[in-house]
Amino acid sequence: MSFWKTLFGGKSAAHSTAAKTSPPEAYNGFTIRAAPFKADAQYQAAGFIEKEIAGVRKEHHFIRADFFASYDDAVTFSLTKARQIIDLQGDRVFD
Numbered sequence: 001m002s003f004w005k006t007l008f009g010g011k012s013a014a015h016s017t018a019a020k021t022s023p024p025e026a027y028n029g030f031t032i033r034a035a036p037f038k039a040d041a042q043y044q045a046a047g048f049i050e051k052e053i054a055g056v057r058k059e060h061h062f063i064r065a066d067f068f069a070s071y072d073d074a075v076t077f078s079l080t081k082a083r084q085i086i087d088l089q090g091d092r093v094f095d
Helices: 003-007 071-094
Strands: 025-027 030-034 037-039 042-053 056-068
Touching: 025 071, 030 071, 042 071, 056 071
Parallel strands: none
Antiparallel strands: 025 030, 030 042, 037 042, 042 056
């Protein structure tokens, strides 16, 4: 994306189509949501990991380099990846 488009409110191609999110799912004290987005003719895996810590809601957004032909496959993979991130990093994901 060009500097001028960024400066004047242009959005990247990845965000040109609004990504819908899956219903929230509880996992080990976290809330996870898949948010794959359309990238050309495929869907790119992405999602959100959320948790309230000391009264403050923390959120981590991740985007993976994995592409899928169907939205449902991208959702399934994104939720699996969110669980894996939580298992490996726990609360450190918000650092």
